[in-house]
Amino acid sequence: MVGFFRRIRLTASFCPISGLLVLIFTLIPFTSVTAQAGPGDGYDLWLDYQPVSDTALLLDYQQQLLRIQAPEGDGTPRVIREELQQGLSTMLGREPVFETRDASRAGLVVMPYEALPESLRKNIPAPEAGIETYRIHRVQKGKHRPLVVTAHGDSGLLYGTFHLLRLLQMHQPLARLDLSEAPRTDIRMLNHWDNLDRTIERGYSGFSIWNWQTLPDYIDPRYMDYARANASVGINGTALTSVNANALILTPHYLEKVKALADLFRPYGLKVYLTARFSAPMEIGGLSTADPLDPGVIAWWRQKADEIYAMVPDFGGFLVKANSEGQPGPQNYGRTHLDGANMLADAVAPHGGVIMWRAFVYSEHDPTDRAKQAYSEFVPYDGKFRDNVLLQVKNGPIDFQPREPFHPMFGAMEHTPLMMEFQITKEYLGFATHLVYLPKLFEETLQSDTYRKGKGSTVSKVVDGSLFGNRLTGMAGVSNIGTDYNWTGHLFGQADWYGFGRLAWDPDLSSETIAGEWLRCTFSNDPGVIAPLKAMMLESREAVVNYMNPLGLHHIFDTGHHYGPGPWVDNLSRPEWNPVYYHQADAEGIGFDRTATGSDALSQYAPEVARYFGNLETCPEEYLLWFHHLPWDYPLKNGRTLWDNLGMKYQQGVDQVREMILTWESLESQIPPERYRQVHMLLGIQLKEAQWWRDACMLYFQTFSGREFPPEMEPPQHTLEYYKSLKFPYAPGIRPRWN
Numbered sequence: 094m095v096g097f098f099r100r101i102r103l104t105a106s107f108c109p110i111s112g113l114l115v116l117i118f119t120l121i122p123f124t125s126v127t128a129q130a131g132p133g134d135g136y137d138l139w140l141d142y143q144p145v146s147d148t149a150l151l152l153d154y155q156q157q158l159l160r161i162q163a164p165e166g167d168g169t170p171r172v173i174r175e176e177l178q179q180g181l182s183t184m185l186g187r188e189p190v191f192e193t194r195d196a197s198r199a200g201l202v203v204m205p206y207e208a209l210p211e212s213l214r215k216n217i218p219a220p221e222a223g224i225e226t227y228r229i230h231r232v233q234k235g236k237h238r239p240l241v242v243t244a245h246g247d248s249g250l251l252y253g254t255f256h257l258l259r260l261l262q263m264h265q266p267l268a269r270l271d272l273s274e275a276p277r278t279d280i281r282m283l284n285h286w287d288n289l290d291r292t293i294e295r296g297y298s299g300f301s302i303w304n305w306q307t308l309p310d311y312i313d314p315r316y317m318d319y320a321r322a323n324a325s326v327g328i329n330g331t332a333l334t335s336v337n338a339n340a341l342i343l344t345p346h347y348l349e350k351v352k353a354l355a356d357l358f359r360p361y362g363l364k365v366y367l368t369a370r371f372s373a374p375m376e377i378g379g380l381s382t383a384d385p386l387d388p389g390v391i392a393w394w395r396q397k398a399d400e401i402y403a404m405v406p407d408f409g410g411f412l413v414k415a416n417s418e419g420q421p422g423p424q425n426y427g428r429t430h431l432d433g434a435n436m437l438a439d440a441v442a443p444h445g446g447v448i449m450w451r452a453f454v455y456s457e458h459d460p461t462d463r464a465k466q467a468y469s470e471f472v473p474y475d476g477k478f479r480d481n482v483l484l485q486v487k488n489g490p491i492d493f494q495p496r497e498p499f500h501p502m503f504g505a506m507e508h509t510p511l512m513m514e515f516q517i518t519k520e521y522l523g524f525a526t527h528l529v530y531l532p533k534l535f536e537e538t539l540q541s542d543t544y545r546k547g548k549g550s551t552v553s554k555v556v557d558g559s560l561f562g563n564r565l566t567g568m569a570g571v572s573n574i575g576t577d578y579n580w581t582g583h584l585f586g587q588a589d590w591y592g593f594g595r596l597a598w599d600p601d602l603s604s605e606t607i608a609g610e611w612l613r614c615t616f617s618n619d620p621g622v623i624a625p626l627k628a629m630m631l632e633s634r635e636a637v638v639n640y641m642n643p644l645g646l647h648h649i650f651d652t653g654h655h656y657g658p659g660p661w662v663d664n665l666s667r668p669e670w671n672p673v674y675y676h677q678a679d680a681e682g683i684g685f686d687r688t689a690t691g692s693d694a695l696s697q698y699a700p701e702v703a704r705y706f707g708n709l710e711t712c713p714e715e716y717l718l719w720f721h722h723l724p725w726d727y728p729l730k731n732g733r734t735l736w737d738n739l740g741m742k743y744q745q746g747v748d749q750v751r752e753m754i755l756t757w758e759s760l761e762s763q764i765p766p767e768r769y770r771q772v773h774m775l776l777g778i779q780l781k782e783a784q785w786w787r788d789a790c791m792l793y794f795q796t797f798s799g800r801e802f803p804p805e806m807e808p809p810q811h812t813l814e815y816y817k818s819l820k821f822p823y824a825p826g827i828r829p830r831w832n
């Protein structure tokens with residue numbers, strides 16, 4: 094709300110009389126709607142623009158930045174001016190003045206490159222081509238030496254403005270600034286798994302922020318703050334609805350609401366996308382088939398696309414989950430994924446739209462290793478998709494586990510743009526209750542080497558299109574946002590949203606850099622706060638791997654809700670839904686053999702990668718049980734048995750959470766009390782759940798290994814029967830019904 098309310102408060106300072114009235118109005122929402130609002134509540138995300146405390150720096154900023162020349166007019170120019178006013182007045186303690194007449198007095202110039210006066214332009218290198226690129230340059234020559242933010246398009250100016258504000262939040266000097274930025278991917282988007290009844294599949298921070306009931310007439314201020322937050326990290330797309338799609342979103346009644354959101358988001362450079370239910374022509378169109386080769390179906394989708402584009406001219410396109418986990422798709426009619434994707438692509442092509450076709454498919458009728466199925470299904474179609482189709486591929490071959498090797502499709506489809514899909518919401522990482530800094534996980538995937546064009550063929554280069562010269566590129570993140578006051582439930586979950594955006598912009602950014610930025614913008618510039626918190630965040634990902642799925646274990650979660658351990662579950666209808674399918678524990682040992690003696694999933698990687706993971710000498714221990722089935726007494730690098738190491742890893746995860754708690758407690762005096770208490774309580778839950786994971790998994794695996802726990806491990810707190818008896822029918826995030 095701050096974006097909205099702060100703007101109102103700022104207006105007050107210009108006119109004392111209206112100021113009084115405004116004050117009355119602002120008090121109402123603060124006391125009624127937002128009863129818990131206050132310092133440290135987290136609503137402002139990384140945009141809370143703390144006053145600059147360093148006096149010398151403050152003076153410098155005030156001298157340079159309080160007279161501004163900025164574009165006039167509505168839309169993005171208005172957003173830019175508002176953001177500058179909000180950010181600068183709060184950080185610098187004084188209202189900036191927008192120069193409309195004498196631009197030569199402006200210390201800060203935010204203008205399109207083409208509109209800069211010649212005297213400035215000759216001293217500033219042009220930004221790279223593109224409407225989203227920008228340059229921030231402090232002019233060094235001539236009488237007038239402003240700081241200039243310039244771009245070829247509105248979006249670039251907006252992104253440059255946010256970048257400048259971030260630099261100020263991070264207390265960076267301005268004197269010699271010269272930086273040039275261009276996004277490395279075209280589509281940088283959030284995927285909301287939000288249902289029309291406002292529940293969120295795998296959502297752990299409240300309900301959907303889209304209030305479909307009151308749209309299009311009631312505009313929640315959150316919508317704008319959502320768009321601002323996304324724009325501030327360069328996110329330029331949002332798929333509003335779940336991939337387990339409901340066809341109703343494509344009816345006129347809902348499209349009016351979609352249009353309202355699209356109109357609001359446009360000035361922030363944020364495009365709207367929708368999920369397309371493949372059977373929509375039957376469910377809302379009255380057709381008797383949804384066969385993608387049927388002329389009536391083809392015409393229906395074309396007409397539907399025309400209808401949407403008439404309302405939302407910059408509509409992004411459709412995101413599709415087809416023939417996956419019970420969703421309808423072209424295979425229901427004996428057609429292929431290729432037929433389905435291309436048919437939809439033709440419908441949106443005349444309007445410049447794209448189709449993001451998800452590669453998350455595995456079949457209950459296919460007895461081969463689930464990890465192999467998407468590759469087998471899609472790779473043969475390489476080069477056959479229309480130009481406006483992207484395949485959206487999850488980071489790993491199973492499903493958003495705490496650790497997976499990169500998906501073998503990355504690098505295997507030279508002629509098809511592959512879009513990365515990360516999960517920002519923590520379905521398999523402790524929900525919104527656990528502090529797990531995800532950019533560390535994202536970075537691990539992006540920096541993995543596919544070896545498809547020799548050493549250095551990283552996944553990041555597949556995603557940004559540079560490895561094969563793909564024209565269209567993108568990255569999607571499954572959103573962790575809901576109606577919780579601080580958006581993400583856990584304050585540190587905001588770092589995952591932030592970090593996703595930053596990595597979509599530049600897939601080679603380091604997770605450490607991102608953590609530093611987020612901490613400075615969210616907490617403080619005090620190195621005594623940043624250093625310990627950054628270390629804690631960077632360590633947190635390995636901690637969750639250790640206490641949930643160490644040494645390459647995966648998918649041993651309790652079923653359905655995926656809350657807590659369930660390695661014993663073996664009674665689900667589909668074999669690959671059962672955790673026992675993934676760990677394969679028996680009296681001899683544990684692990685999934687994906688080498689040539691097993692499922693041979695390794696053969697889907699480049700030979701160098703296959704050899705690396707396949708050879709026990711070189712396979713990193715983090716991936717051991719992902720690729721190999723090994724005896725309990727197999728010696729690991731430290732000379733101890735696999736069994737002992739398993740217990741030691743689980744214990745290490747628990748100890749790491751204890752360390753995180755100590756770190757947090759050591760900073761109590763430097764963190765706003767509300768924020769301190771909230772994170773502290775959540776860390777307490779994380780510790781309990783880490784112990785639960787350790788005890789439940791080790792007791793269960795002991796029934797196979799028959800060995801004593803290693804001395805390093807604390808004894809379990811309960812029996813295996815106790816852990817097995819735990820049931821959580823109301824754990825959050827499960828879809829109300831499968832469509």
Ligand code: GCW
Nearest residue numbers: 286294295336337414453492
């Ligand atoms: O991770 C699994 C989830 C499903 C999800 C599916 C998918 C939207 O358990 O809830 O459905 O993946 O990605 O399609």
